[in-house]
Amino acid sequence: MKEQKKWWKEAVAYQIYPRSFKDSNGDGIGDLRGILEKLDYLSYLGIDVIWMSPIFQSPNHDNGYDISDYQGIMDEFGTMEDFELLLKESHKRGIKMILDLVVNHTSDEHPWFIKSREAQENPYWGYYIWKPARDGKEPNNWGAWFGGSAWEYDENREKYYFHQFSLHQPDLNWQNPKVREEIFAMMKWWLDKGIDGFRMDVINMISKTEDYSDGEQKGMYGDLSPYCMNGPKVHEYLREMNEKVLCRYDVMTIGEAMEASPAEAKKYAGADRKELNMVFQLEHLDMGKGKYGKWNDKPVNLQELKGIFNKWQEELNGVGWNSLCWSNHDQPRAVSRFGNDGAYWAVSAKMLATCLHMMRGTPFIYQGEEIGMTNAGFQKLEDYRDVESIQAYHELVKQSGVSHEAMMEYLKLKSRDNARTPMQWSEEGQAGFTEGSPWISVNGNYPEINVEKQQGEETSILNYYRRLIALRHDHPVIVYGDFCMLLEESDTVFAYKRILDPVKLTVVCNFTSQEVACSLLSEAAPVLISNYRDRISGILRPYEAVVYEETSI
Numbered sequence: 001m002k003e004q005k006k007w008w009k010e011a012v013a014y015q016i017y018p019r020s021f022k023d024s025n026g027d028g029i030g031d032l033r034g035i036l037e038k039l040d041y042l043s044y045l046g047i048d049v050i051w052m053s054p055i056f057q058s059p060n061h062d063n064g065y066d067i068s069d070y071q072g073i074m075d076e077f078g079t080m081e082d083f084e085l086l087l088k089e090s091h092k093r094g095i096k097m098i099l100d101l102v103v104n105h106t107s108d109e110h111p112w113f114i115k116s117r118e119a120q121e122n123p124y125w126g127y128y129i130w131k132p133a134r135d136g137k138e139p140n141n142w143g144a145w146f147g148g149s150a151w152e153y154d155e156n157r158e159k160y161y162f163h164q165f166s167l168h169q170p171d172l173n174w175q176n177p178k179v180r181e182e183i184f185a186m187m188k189w190w191l192d193k194g195i196d197g198f199r200m201d202v203i204n205m206i207s208k209t210e211d212y213s214d215g216e217q218k219g220m221y222g223d224l225s226p227y228c229m230n231g232p233k234v235h236e237y238l239r240e241m242n243e244k245v246l247c248r249y250d251v252m253t254i255g256e257a258m259e260a261s262p263a264e265a266k267k268y269a270g271a272d273r274k275e276l277n278m279v280f281q282l283e284h285l286d287m288g289k290g291k292y293g294k295w296n297d298k299p300v301n302l303q304e305l306k307g308i309f310n311k312w313q314e315e316l317n318g319v320g321w322n323s324l325c326w327s328n329h330d331q332p333r334a335v336s337r338f339g340n341d342g343a344y345w346a347v348s349a350k351m352l353a354t355c356l357h358m359m360r361g362t363p364f365i366y367q368g369e370e371i372g373m374t375n376a377g378f379q380k381l382e383d384y385r386d387v388e389s390i391q392a393y394h395e396l397v398k399q400s401g402v403s404h405e406a407m408m409e410y411l412k413l414k415s416r417d418n419a420r421t422p423m424q425w426s427e428e429g430q431a432g433f434t435e436g437s438p439w440i441s442v443n444g445n446y447p448e449i450n451v452e453k454q455q456g457e458e459t460s461i462l463n464y465y466r467r468l469i470a471l472r473h474d475h476p477v478i479v480y481g482d483f484c485m486l487l488e489e490s491d492t493v494f495a496y497k498r499i500l501d502p503v504k505l506t507v508v509c510n511f512t513s514q515e516v517a518c519s520l521l522s523e524a525a526p527v528l529i530s531n532y533r534d535r536i537s538g539i540l541r542p543y544e545a546v547v548y549e550e551t552s553i
């Protein structure tokens with residue numbers, strides 16, 4: 001089937017976590033003026049779209065994913081004028097801007113929730129999910145994603161409200177048409193300001209089943225996923241959103257869809273479904289869960305990783321569109337997790353980039369990935385800022401008997417704060433991120449790993465990303481070619497073909513720190529890009545990646 005051409009299929013996106021990107025006024029917190037200062041850097045990198053994590057008013061229990069005013073800019077980030085200027089300046093450079101739409105829940109300081117918890121009945125009572133106690137306790141055993149029960153008692157209403165995330169993030173009641181109307185109006189307001197789309201936070205969790213019975217016991221609490229993920233009305237709501245809002249604009253929409261299968265993804269992002277353009281499937285990032293969920297030190301299993309990518313590439317072929325990412329603000333750093341942040345740091349970062357950027361789908365680069373930023377390396381619990389990490393520490397160490405040492409190791413490997421240390425701009429103090437004291441410590445390796453240094457080195461990771469991005473823009477096969485896995489059985493090499501007649505790409509990546517023999521290496525085929533300067537016949541060196549481009553006549 002011939003793929004329909006769309007700008008968002010041809011784009012490379014870049015995710016900014018504003019709090020940690022660039023501080024313009026010395027208060028230690030990144031802000032919109034800081035992003036403005038770095039727009040020329042993003043132009044130089046060559047990306048087409050910026051996705052900004054939430055910039056709205058928020059008490060910041062979850063760094064902006066708890067919104068108290070959807071139409072106001074967070075004071076620490078700047079003003080609406082700053083935003084308008086940033087949008088204008090981005091557009092001037094041909095860069096589009098998408099915002100984070102967080103509408104599964106609001107902050108508990110949102111005026112809707114403040115009204116909703118009043119004792120006196122009012123229209124906002126029905127904006128959130130309230131249930132009476134069961135035997136004087138929580139309505140059921142569901143546990144929240146960030147630890148603890150998913151229910152919080154409110155004395156005014158003498159009921160419990162439901163929150164899938166922290167207790168400061170009550171879930172909105174999407175069943176209420178008024179709630180949907182408010183959200184749709186807010187979306188239009190932003191789109192009319194000229195933004196180019198939305199990344200939709202946990203959008204597959206907005207519809208809950210009617211069934212509020214206990215979930216399967218997992219650790220201390222019951223599992224709420226079957227009751228809240230891909231719920232009965234989620235597609236109805238998204239079609240309504242599309243019909244009332246999205247279809248009127250030429251925008252890019254990506255729904256975050258945790259634990260969604262390709263079959264589900266086809267419903268959210270099927271070309272004919274009139275819902276979203278694509279989803280963030282996080283299956284490869286969710287790999288390796290154990291008894292305590294993601295909190296463990298299991299190594300990455302390459303076979304499993306390949307299997308997941310293969311499945312998504314194949315199943316969405318011709319019917320939906322993939323997004324591609326190695327990490328985001330919720331994940332460890334890609335090079336630390338999937339590559340090697342020691343001896344093979346640069347070469348493995350480039351290999352990972354090659355492997356992802358040559359696949360079919362829209363790539364998302366998470367800030368700092370393009371210079372190979374690594375995990376934070378925090379030694380003390382006090383270094384962490386993330387609500388999920390801190391709550392998990394307390395729950396697992398104090399209540400489940402995990403040792404302090406083990407948990408500190410798990411945090412080093414998996415904490416979301418690994419991705420949230422300040423962007424490393426230069427070798428100046430605080431990595432050139434701030435002139436003050438940063439809200440979270442900078443990674444101590446900034447004198448070696450920073451933008452300024454890599455701008456000056458032809459063979460840097462940064463310059464390699466620039467080439468990959470440019471290649472996607474010039475080579476339709478990278479965007480629209482069919483995907484076909486090669487060497488499926490190999491547990492060292494990740495290889496695939498991309499075909500758009502008459503052009504064929506062969507992508508070969510060694511995921512190990514060993515030399516491996518590989519039958520796909522060719523002496524004759526022209527090399528499109530590689531992270532090694534030369535080639536050894538029949539052998540891939542540690543983390544070597546090579547892409548061949550052949551044209552049949």
Ligand code: TEU
Pocket residue numbers: 062065066102145165201202258294329330388416
């Ligand atoms: O993330 C969805 C989500 O469930 C993540 O919290 C994920 O489970 C976890 O981070 C992996 O350890 C979105 C946002 O991306 C995240 O930053 C928010 O905290 C969350 O929703 C609530 O809005």
Ligand code: CA
Pocket residue numbers: 023024025026027028029030031076
């Ligand atoms: Ca600031």
